[in-house]
Amino acid sequence: MNGSIKVILVDDHAVVRAGFRMLLSTDDTIDVIAEAERGEQACQLYLEKQPDVMVLDLSLPGIGGLESIRRICSRDSNAKILVFSVHDEAVYVNRAMESGAKGYITKHAHPNILVTAIQKIAQGETYIEQGLMKYEGASPGSGWESRETDYQTIIDSLSAREFDVFLLLAKGLTAHKIADELCLGYKTIANYGTQIRSKLKVSTVAELAHIAIILGIMKQ
Template sequence: MIRVLLADDEAMIRAGVRAVLSASPDIEVVAEAADGREAVDLTLKHRPDVTLLDIRMPRLDGLQAAAELRRTAPDSAVVMLTTFSEDEYITQALSSGVSGFLLKSGDPRELIAGVQAVADGAAFLSPRIAQRVIARLSGGQLSKAATARGRVEELTAREREVLALLGGGLSNAEIAAKLYLVEGTVKAYVSAILSRLSLKNRVQAAILAYEAGLVE
């Protein structure tokens, strides 16, 4: 069972998101928060698998809450669920180490798929958000690609294989099946990759894999 904490300052939105998540038999909403500070406190108390955060909330906004949770509750994946898709918010969210970015205006199936993906150790971006991220990366300078390739060359051949599959959105279990490894070994590879490349999470690793040309 995937345990989820839901944070949004609008009660009606929380009710709607809870209803969508309840349609999946493997997801349980264990707590709700009406502001960012409460979201942090309840995450530390309940230790959910996934914490869903709105961006604009009182006391502590979602971006600030996400950054704090990455420090204090690293085992709980953080997903931004918001109506705002401005590049500034996307950049800040990814820089803070979130595992996913979803839009409230998206298909309800995206919400369920996103929660399931990040709970399984993968990263997940709403298709509309992914398009914007890819567009920004595609418009980057060639020096960025060269820098990314230089960083990736620090890895072993096997680590580059894992990074490429991670960049393709595969979970640890899927990477393990693809490379005929046990899932624990893949988890160790992912941890080593993040550490050696000074990356906060799988989303940043996926972006680096794209910039380095490991993923089309």
């Protein structure tokens, strides 16, 4: 492609964005043209700026990262979004790619990988950090296989926001803390929690955590 690669950075932490910007400024093929800290802002900036690549975290306040990817890609099927997340579980990678992302790397990766991923995606390729798609499930014969199929089907049917709430509940966060993190009302989160437990036919947070673990979404 001609000229520098225009990039928008999306992360809810200003210090993290500053670090990304500093890193990318060392490469003269990349130009950071804008930053966003919320999902809604990312969607708006994408339409306004039309970047070559958007580098986006999944843990965003507002509509969240997955829904942001879905909305942007529904408006522009050629959108090139690279997820840059702390989450290395396969379910996150699958969800992001199914939503329309063109790549996925973790914040634990070597800094050079971010530059390489942006360049590859700008050229029309996909880029998934090596080893991210590996899955280590429960041991055979544990009865996990049949439960996994049922649970996985239900988890796959959750909306992007329901999925976010499910993960935070499974990690032990209270509804009040989740409401603060996602910038949503407490009653909204409580309703999501009720819906999720009903769909999975469980009643406790411990059961949600157990499901997340046997699906490989969360580590023990």
